[in-house]
Amino acid sequence: MKTLPTQIVLLGGGYVSVLAYQSMVKRLRRQLKNDDVQITVVCPLQHHTFHGWTAETLTGVLQADNQLSPLSEVMPLAQLRVAQAESIDSDWQTVTIRLEDGTVETLFYDHLLIGYGSFDSEIVPGIHEYGYQVKARDAFHQTKDTLYNLVQQAAQVDELTARQLLTFTVAGGGFTGVELASNIMEYTRVLKKRHASLQTIEPQVRLVHSGPHILTALPDGCERLVQYAEQTMMEYGIEVIANRRITKLIETGVFLNDGSFLPSRMVISTVGQSRIRLKGTELMKRDTVGRLCANANLQITGYDNIWGGGDACHVKRPNADTACPANALWAIKHGEHVGRNIARAVLGKKIKPLTFRGLGEAASLGIGKGIGELYGVLFTGWLAWVLRLIFFHYFMPSPTVRLRAMRDWAFLLFRGQRKGVWVMEQEHRAVTSNGILQPADFRYELAEVQ
Numbered sequence: 001m002k003t004l005p006t007q008i009v010l011l012g013g014g015y016v017s018v019l020a021y022q023s024m025v026k027r028l029r030r031q032l033k034n035d036d037v038q039i040t041v042v043c044p045l046q047h048h049t050f051h052g053w054t055a056e057t058l059t060g061v062l063q064a065d066n067q068l069s070p071l072s073e074v075m076p077l078a079q080l081r082v083a084q085a086e087s088i089d090s091d092w093q094t095v096t097i098r099l100e101d102g103t104v105e106t107l108f109y110d111h112l113l114i115g116y117g118s119f120d121s122e123i124v125p126g127i128h129e130y131g132y133q134v135k136a137r138d139a140f141h142q143t144k145d146t147l148y149n150l151v152q153q154a155a156q157v158d159e160l161t162a163r164q165l166l167t168f169t170v171a172g173g174g175f176t177g178v179e180l181a182s183n184i185m186e187y188t189r190v191l192k193k194r195h196a197s198l199q200t201i202e203p204q205v206r207l208v209h210s211g212p213h214i215l216t217a218l219p220d221g222c223e224r225l226v227q228y229a230e231q232t233m234m235e236y237g238i239e240v241i242a243n244r245r246i247t248k249l250i251e252t253g254v255f256l257n258d259g260s261f262l263p264s265r266m267v268i269s270t271v272g273q274s275r276i277r278l279k280g281t282e283l284m285k286r287d288t289v290g291r292l293c294a295n296a297n298l299q300i301t302g303y304d305n306i307w308g309g310g311d312a313c314h315v316k317r318p319n320a321d322t323a324c325p326a327n328a329l330w331a332i333k334h335g336e337h338v339g340r341n342i343a344r345a346v347l348g349k350k351i352k353p354l355t356f357r358g359l360g361e362a363a364s365l366g367i368g369k370g371i372g373e374l375y376g377v378l379f380t381g382w383l384a385w386v387l388r389l390i391f392f393h394y395f396m397p398s399p400t401v402r403l404r405a406m407r408d409w410a411f412l413l414f415r416g417q418r419k420g421v422w423v424m425e426q427e428h429r430a431v432t433s434n435g436i437l438q439p440a441d442f443r444y445e446l447a448e449v450q
Contacts, residue, residue: 006037006346009095009109010078011085013043013071015331016115016310016338018397021075023339028346032077037346039078040107042085042097045137046071052328052392053405054134055179055364058144059187060420061412066405069398081105088112088280090303111305111342114278114292115335118311118326121272124171126249132268134180146266148424151188155195165265166192166203169254171246172270173209174217175327175363178229180268181207182365185236190418205238206262208254210245217325218361218373225371228380232365245271273326275312287314287323296353298338307342309334318357329359332395362388367412 008024010017021039031037047068056062071080083097083105095107120133127133132143154162166188170181185205192198207214215226233240241256246267248255253263275290285293285301291314293301298315300306309315310331317324324330333356341351360374362384370385372378379387389409396402408419 003036005035006031006110007108008037008039008111008113008342008346009107010039010041010113010115011043011095012115012117012312013041013045013048014115014117014310015048015328016117016308016312016335017041017043017113018048018069018071018074019332019335020113020115020307020309020339020342021078022397023336024343025077027340027343031346039075040081041071041075041078042081042083042095042107043071044082044084046080046082048074048397049137050392050396050401051135052395054140054176055183057420058134058140058147058180059183060148060418060424061367062405062408063420063423064141064144066401066408069396069401073400074397081107085116085278088278088306090280090306093305109305111307111345113338113342114281114300114306114308114312115310116276116312117331118273118275120269121274123272123274124246124249124269127267127269130249130251130267132266134176134268134270143268147184147187148191148421150265151191151195151198154192154201155197159201162198162201163204164263166198166201167263167265168204169206169208169246169262169264169267170270171208171254171267173207173211173214173240173242174270175215175361176270177207177209178214178233179363179365180270181205181238182229182233182236182369184268185238186366191421202237205236206241206264207233207238208241208244208246208256208262210243212242214240214242215363215371217327221376222361222373222378224378225373225380228371229363229365232369236366273311291323297341297351298334298354299341299351305345307338309338315354318353318355320357328395362391364388 028037047070050067053062053067057064057067081097083099085095085097087096093109097105120135122128133139134143150165154165168184170177188203213226215229218225244256244258246254247257249267253261254267255261287293292308292312294308294313294315295301298307298309300308311326315324337354344351362372364370364385368382368385370388371380372384372387393402411419
């Protein structure tokens, strides 16, 4: 008599869930084919977002859709439930979910993976009303559209108003903040060259961070990378405001903790991450920033069949006294490992602790400008930028979307234009008749960065 299939439920469609799925399929393909194992993915979205290309899609190098991989493509043997998980009952081993139409369902699990990750915090007063963020889908598109539209608006007004419109503040001196500040300055310069009225106006970008130096997540020995980043930002004309933090946002700018005020038309925050707290996880141990605590096997502390990784969890870094960094690479490696362990548990094999110690870090400071650290070896400039490009394409989960992204890069290389901007201009061709140069007239970008 056939027994009931083993039910594996994955919460979230991020790196952890996608890579866990891929690891499990490699080891459980026969069981999945015979219906001895079933995998269900619960995610409110139908795609995986590759956040490595945030700066590039925000500034039109890549089309926004080319960082999105359909979950049905990258997880074809799983059942996708487009829904929000609402609660967990670890005693009955169930997850309650709410579908898009409001229908409530209960899923039973033998193994549960919590891979929801994190979302941008709105702890700073005024950030919800006046700030911009980039992690959530809707917030990203709002930021992207506003950036582009501000330059178009600036071209239609007097010089004083135009300067005010092109004033930006980025909060946070980590990788995301540094990448955004640098790429926004490069992007606004690219856009303004298409408008005769903006040729004498220089965009103003400020980066506010609470420490004495940017990129504090870099390991010891990477001071040269920090210096390169600071020098590059200085050459861009970006004002770096150290040892300060934003305390309040209003419509016209931000207040800092020293009482000063920075006028800004657009404030983009990259500081602070919050975690989803599902009902039923109240008794699960968390760290001081709200991450669920997981052991070296990536099991949630106190549970044998509830697993976690990535931004949602505090996992001790192998051979270190700190937690694994909350970034895409570690989420990928957590996903790979937790998938292997779940498969081992299903097959009755011994599970193993995480041994991955790290690979490196990389950031883009604009086209042809990058920093990177790979197993302790430091890279800057074009080499770092190209290495990052190669690695990021390698880790994209969808071959189809990877190819589309590569085509966007080829468009930039051979036509000297940003494909995302080019597409927007085609969609707003009527606007370009008002004295604005046509897309084919601005083929200067690659030459500028030689």
